[in-house]
Amino acid sequence: MKRRLSLILASLLLISTIGCSSNSQQISHQKDILTQKKSEGKLQITVLVKHAFSINSFEKAVEEKFPDIDIVQVGNYTSALNPDEYVARMKHDDLTDIVMTWPLDFGEEYFKDRLLDLSSYSFTTKYNVSMLDTIQKDGKLYYLPGPAQIRGLVYNKTLFEENGWEVPKNYDEFIELCTTIESTGIRAIQLGFKNPEVLDTAFVGFSYGSSFATPKDTQWIQNYSQGNGNFLDHFETALTTFQDMIDLGIWKKEDLDIDYSQRENIFFSRQSAMIEDSVLIARSGFKISGSTDEFALMPFFNPGGAGNDWARLYMVCYIGLNKHLADTQNKNKLNAVLEIMDYISTPEGQEALAADTGAMYSSLKDVPPIDVAETRDIVDALAHGRYGIFKELPNIQGTLRQGLAKMLTGELTVEQVGALIDEANRNQTSAAPNLEILGTATRNFSLLETGNFITDTMKNYTSSDIALFLDGGKDGRYNSKGVTAKMYEGDITTNDIKRILPDFKYGEKGELQEITMTGENLINTLEYSIPVDNDQTGWFYYFSGLKMKYDPTNEPGSRIEEIKLADGTDLDLTAEYTITIIKDSVPSEYIISSKNLDLLLGDLLEESIRNSKVIEPSTDNRFIYE
Incomplete structure (x- = not known):
């Protein structure tokens, strides 16, 4: 029987977070869906979560410890994987209650007006003073350091055992091991230098002890950044080590064509024996590739004999609080958030934060390094203080990075790279990237309104009946195919387009398609969406060409309550409709025909x-939900 539903206009569900605009001390994310959970009258505490850092276990732990609190995760997923979304939120005073960020310094000019100074709260006394000293700003503490991910050289333990390869104890043994592995036709180590920042890992990791580890090193770097000295005065050993590893065939020119995800495929298919990463990846072999091998971590080895092995600490987040929590009307929420911060500042809370991310190194006082199966070969470096944050x-x-890449291709020598870097340091061109201003927004968009703008643009380009674009993910689930951020009042630049679009994965670029689908399967698509990362519950879509009443907290299959076409006519379940989408964003089994448009969104x-x-x-109120 045909399903004919009529649109009933209703009040929009408002899911509020603390924030502010220039005209008000309280702002709501009007028209936005921030969660697909049923809150059941609990106090919602929103948390801005950085890309690639899961707090699902932390959310569960907090909600068990504080039954009246509902943690709502708000994802920060930009297509360029950069901090621009944090800066935009800071600038426009559009923060969640709790802010988890990395890197630390972006948006620093807004800290005073946007974030609470935490320095007077008692929970700060539980942290290592050295950690707090490195992040305080003018005597104020706007963030607490979260636990750090332990990173090193992840090696295939099963492959090592099968071949009789032993974990080295120093740099010379490491080089000998790499040479032995390479002689078998297997790559000893593959980092994936197509991602330029990974060149930093190779440069710093194998030279940390000689160039980065001491206060004297830090002082030299600070002086150099002010235009003093020559790069090779301090970093000739590091560049020479990098060149030596090229000459020995450990780093190869073709590594510049391998990206981060490709190196995972190479590693888990036994084409390489080592990569650089964390316990999280060491435990992910089966999930990613079906590999049943065991994996573990070893430290980076530096020239200089024994005791020159180093673990890497990767700060996955710093934790701050929205300054408007201190406003009078937010007293109850502030008290709840301070309880959470006190919990975070305990070993139990740190363990909860680290639960989804593998072994972590706590920023708290008197907490010993975690000792699990994957870290047995790196724990000695941690226990003896041989660790550092790669800055x-x-x-x-x-x-x-340019110089290191040209060393790989044989275009530049150590001396030439040093001269190139000195020239850049003398010029110190700190100008902002050349961003094109595309136009102007008359006011701030909500997330929903940003989705409407995207789908209207898609539909108008093709003159299709409908356009669909996915939500970027809710409640700690990210789908890499949907809207991720909002547009704000003022100039809209090319960087803003990168902000609002997702971090497309698996080679996707956001290619546009026009497809046909029956009305019945359009409803099925809107109800169930597509499964992502083994999550079968699906997501929801922003749309153009429709009007819909929808309950995001219902189970898929019962979310749509009312639906019509944009002109008010009923959706015909048997009719075929043209729909503009991005490739691979709707269930393929529902598509009758498709046409590539040879255009990126x-x-x-x-x-x-x-x-x-x-x-x-x-302002058409096309998407009604409650």
């Missing part, structure tokens, strides 16, 4: 804003 070098990091959005010059949010 970027001010002014010249990009130039250093990002390019279409840029061109649309250029042509329009001024954009504003839609």
Whole structure:
């Protein structure tokens, strides 16, 4: 029987987070769906979660410890995997209650007006003073350091045992091991230098002891960033080590063509014996590839004999609080959040934060290094203080990466790279990237309004009946195919397009398609969406060409309560409709026909804003939910 439903206009569900605009001390994410869970009257505490850092276990632990609290995760997933979304939220005073961020310094000019100073709260006394000293700003503490991910050289333990390879104890043994492995036709180590930042790992990891480990090293780097000295005065040993590893065939020119995800495939298919990563990847072999091998971590080895092995600490998050929690009307929420912060500042809370991310190194006092099966070969370095956070070098990091890449291709020598870096340091071109201003937004968009703008642009380009674009993920689940951020009032730049689009994975780029689908299967698509990362519950879509009443907290299959076409006519379940989508974003079994449009969504959005010059949010109330 045909399903004919009529649209009933209803009040929008408002899921609020603390925030502020220039005109108000309280702002709600109006029209936005921040969670698909039923809160059942609990106090919602929103948490901005950085890309690739899961707090699902932490959410569960907090909600068990504080039964009246509902943690709502708000994902920060930009297509460029950069901190621009944090900066935009800081600038426009659009923060969640709790903010988890990394890197630390981006948006620093907004800290005073956007974040609470935590320095007077008692829970700060539980942290290592050295950690707090490195992140305080003018005597104020806007973030607490979360636990750090333990990283090192992840090796295939099963492969090592089968071949009689032993974990080395120093740099010379490491080089000998690599040579032995390479002689078998297996790559000894593959980092994936197509991602330029991974060049930093190779440079710093095998030279940390000689160039980065001491306060004297830190002081030299600070002086150099002010234009003093020559790069090779301090880093000739590090560059020479990098060149030696090229000459020995450990780093190869073709590594520049391997990206981060490809190196995982190479590693888990036994084409390489080592990569650089964490316990999390060491435990993910079966999930990623079906590999039943065992994996573990060893430290980075530096030239200089025994006792020169180093673990890497990767700060996965710093934790701050929205300053508007201190506003009078938010007293109850502030008290709840401070309880959570006190919990975070205990070994139990640190363990909960680390639960989804593998072995972590706590920032708290008197907490010993975690000792699990995967870290047995690296725990000695941790226990004896041979660890560090790999920091970027001010002014010249990009130039250093260019120089390292050209060393791999044989275009530059150690001396030439040093001269290249010195020139960049003297010029110290700190100008912002050349971002094109595409147009202007008349006011802030909500997340829903941003989705409407995207789908309207898609539909108008093809003159299709409907356009669909996925939500970017809710409640700690990320689908890499949907809306990830909002557009804000003022200039819209090319960088804003990168912000609002997802971090497309698996080679996707956001290619546009026009498909046909029956009305019945359109409803099935809207109800169930597509499974992502083995999650069968699906996501929801933003749309153009429809009006719909929808309950995101219902089980898939019973979410749509009312639906019509945009002109008010009923959706015909047997009719075929043309729908504009991005490739692979709807269930393939429902597609009758498809046509590639040879256009990327990002390019279409840029061109649309250029042509329009001024954009504003839609006000048609097409998406009603409660």
